[in-house]
Amino acid sequence: MTKEDFRKVAVLGFIGLGLLLGIYESNRPGPMLVEGSGTGYNGELSVELQVKPKGKEFKIIGLNVKHTDTPPIADPAIETLKNQVIRNQNADLDIVAGATYTSEGVKEAVKNAIEKIGK
Incomplete structure (x- = not known):
């Protein structure tokens, strides 16, 4: 795996993680x-x-x-x-x-x- 491939996978991973956390937060009940x-x-x-x-x-x-x-x-x-x-x-x-x-x-x-x- 080249540096460029690793960078792409890392960026996509962080985007996916951000989306999952956003969905989690939006479903949490507020006060x-x-x-x-x-x-x-x-x-x-x-x-x-x-x-x-x-x-x-x-x-x-x-x-x-x-x-x-x-x-x-x-x-x-x-x-x-x-x-x-x-x-x-x-x-x-x-x-x-x-x-x-x-x-x-x-x-x-x-x-x-x-x-x-x-x-």
């Missing part, structure tokens, strides 16, 4: 959004989990919370709760002092959203 709701201090609040499939499991990569609770109290508590959800990957959250109802509502909403993932 999905799952919603759940709970009851906060001023009524219903909702959570939208960003979930990335990981085999038969899932990984929570982000979440958004919509609420009508008192912003100066609820917003810092929600940031703390978001960090807990992402770190723990579940709805087992510690209640934030001073924002008990908001904490319970977020916990309930995350639990409801996680239950929907398996369905």
Whole structure:
């Protein structure tokens, strides 16, 4: 095999490998959004989990919370709760002092959203 033949085979091999990887990536599921709701201090609040499939499991990569609770109290508590959800990957959250109802509502909403993932 000459150098030129080897070069042609190598180029064709890399092109084939690139095509296979492209097909593989296009068939992989991307992050999905799952919603759940709970009851906060001023009524219903909702959570939208960003979930990335990981085999038969899932990984929570982000979440958004919509609420009508008192912003100066609820917003810092929600940031703390978001960090807990992402770190723990579940709805087992510690209640934030001073924002008990908001904490319970977020916990309930995350639990409801996680239950929907398996369905």
